[in-house]
Amino acid sequence: MENFTFHNTTDIRFGKDRFDQELKDAVSQFGNRVLLTYGGGSIKKSGLYDRVMKALPGLQVTELAGIEPNPKIASVREGQKLVKENDIDVILAVGGGSVIDASKVIASAKFYEGDPWDLVLDSKKRFAIDQLPIVDILTLSATGTEMNTGSVISNPETTQKLGTGGPNTPAVSFLDPSLTYTVSKWQTAAGSIDIFSHLTEQYFDQKGYENDVRNGLIEGIMRAVIKWAPVALKDPENYDARANLMWASTMALNGLPRTGNVNSWTVHPIEHELSAYYDITHGVGLGILTPHWMDFVYSEATRPWFVSFGRNVWNITGDDDDLIAKEAIAKTREWLASLEVPTTLPGVDIETDENFAAMAASAVKVNKLDQKAFVTMTEKDVVSLLEASMK
């Protein structure tokens, strides 16, 4: 087992209708000048905006609205201007991964004089400067950003979608599953696949295999997502389904599933190319790629991982390890197909392979897929994976 450090100080407030009472204290412990960030206005339609504003009496609230899915550097630049102009003390992010991701970089950008895209290109710059505290109210179970330091920001000018890390996780995260009752089937499926993919990326690792505490944690969260995602699709106001998906989202990417491993991801970097080129829904892209990636990496050498995955996640029994492994991949494929989102690239309107070579080159280069990964991939391997995903 590899050495590791785990130190995650986010204060998780999980449950129904807590923020109305607790939000003001949670925010004002950091000051009175608040930047409220949110997305496209659905929080106004749902009444959440009014509840939030009502919960913040006496605080000086500046707003940054319109943060889009796959958040763009333009929103971060706008946020940077606002936090500087208003000498903001704390950011209150209300939304899903995009809003919180953008807010984390804005939180750093208050203390940076240049263009915040520099901070995305080089995370080290963020560790050299301060970062505003973030309180968030999560409205989508997917990215896990509510309990980690990461963000993914897109730059349409350069066709780049890049991950960036900062020094701090959110200070306080309100996780109210009932706020996700109104999440569409499409987004519920995509979010669930995103969670599942975070788990596969960390589970299938060069080094983690002998850490059974971590393996068991991941396997347990996987079983929860596999069980409850279909329930949430069928019955959007099922509290237990929404609660399991939300807690799974947070636990899947808070540092615990990667304790004692090496943690080189493969499917996410490739999907980031799809989203950067075609602006498709991240989770849907992951779901398209994942079973083909499993086909690619499965071999005698990687069989032990797939056997554990089959036995402990899919409850497959028997003595033939090769059969167990292959059935586990088949069951993953079936489950993904059951979530009623496209399972091929043409299904998300990617009809030709014209950009495959460029995307493969970028994915391999940015994430060194040919040097470090559960199973390394060359550009040619990535092109083959994308071609396999066409049907």
Place this chain on the structure above:
Amino acid sequence: MENFTFHNTTDIRFGKDRFDQELKDAVSQFGNRVLLTYGGGSIKKSGLYDRVMKALPGLQVTELAGIEPNPKIASVREGQKLVKENDIDVILAVGGGSVIDASKVIASAKFYEGDPWDLVLDSKKRFAIDQLPIVDILTLSATGTEMNTGSVISNPETTQKLGTGGPNTPAVSFLDPSLTYTVSKWQTAAGSIDIFSHLTEQYFDQKGYENDVRNGLIEGIMRAVIKWAPVALKDPENYDARANLMWASTMALNGLPRTGNVNSWTVHPIEHELSAYYDITHGVGLGILTPHWMDFVYSEATRPWFVSFGRNVWNITGDDDDLIAKEAIAKTREWLASLEVPTTLPGVDIETDENFAAMAASAVKVNKLDQKAFVTMTEKDVVSLLEASMK
């Protein structure tokens, strides 16, 4: 699922040979006046004491040695005197659960003018005062104290062994599995049973059943303990075995396994009476009681918990739920027996039932077992459980 708050700020430094390099910074971030606490001198024999002292150049170290298993209030009183006299900034606890537990109460006692037993009797007093930061180097995988706020302190004068909570978890915990290579078979078995019992106490809960993220986490840690405890007994220097047990110990009682449940414990309070009356090894006592407790609580009403336990922890398959549940209990009994520690009360020299009524009365009273528990227990039920544990 119940609402919950999870906020655990302990900085976990897991792995081999880290503290030699990292200890000084970890300690001195809180000041230069250090109280070093430890147990009966095994750290001197093993060379750990010398390594620790060598890692702390320039710091002013006061020592409190001789903290016993089932730590006594006398050690806390001695520690209180030392932290006050020397105006200590930070406590460095080197040892197992007893040393760290006592240190946590000493950390509060610096800021209390009266007898620290008051603080054990009424934890609320500890939340009203400050608490010194604690850095620890763990030498036994068992109690989970390295990442929680709890302590258990014994008072031989009053025959009481009581749990107490404080405001803070340890600031930094160094978890080096190789430090447990020299732990005896007896203590390795007892520690593993303690971990397993922490998990059963939280798993079998009135409310937690629908939280599959938490269930999966617990089931995964259970599988790790079941697998690796026998390996550590057979091969004490197996790093993976020691690492899994150490990380399991920490994860089993850091707040995560109780997220979304009600968390009323039963077996621990009864065992605390055994230890208070007979000073037996806590984990061994838990192992003796647990299967009988399972027999007692198992019914049609509690069957779903036992079926999940059977399927996901013991990999029992089939369609007959009653059979799965009973086999799960039988397998638990077998595993405990395989750990080469006594499985009956006479095995730990408790030969008569003379104190059963008094112990039962105390356990029920202190922990309200007749009012809140997975399955409530009267004094008579507790006496029956103790009687069943005689053979």
